[in-house]
Amino acid sequence: MSHPFVVVLRIDLHFPDAASLKGKRKELSSVKAQLHGRLGAAVAEVEHQDLWQRATLAVALTAGSESGARLQADRVENWLLDRFPQGVRVERAYASLEELGVAS
Secondary structure (H helix, E strand, O other): OOOOEEEEEEEEEEOOOOOOHHHHHHHHHHHHHHHHHHHOOEEEEEEOOOOOOEEEEEEEEEEOOHHHHHHHHHHHHHHHHHHOOOOEEEEEEEEEOOOOOOOO
C-alpha cells in the first residue's frame, strides 16, 4: 500500500551577477515563482537574506508515494541545475505522513 510522502529540500544558490540585494531579490523572486508555479513547490528563503550573492531556500513537495516524491524532487533539482550552471547544492529529506504521525 502506498502512503502519502513529503520531501523537503534545502537549496543553496549562488548569484554571481548580483551587484546588490535588490538585484539578488529580483532574480530570487523569479526562481521562487517558477518553483511554485511550474513545479508546485512551497518555497521560503531561510538563510542569507542579507547577502548579495547567496540564498538558501527551503522547498516542500508532496506526493502520493515515495517514488512520486523522489520524481518531483528530481524535477526541481534538474530545473535548478539548468538555471544555475555555475552550481547549486540540494539536500533532501523524505518522510511519509505516517512517519510524521499525520496519517491514520
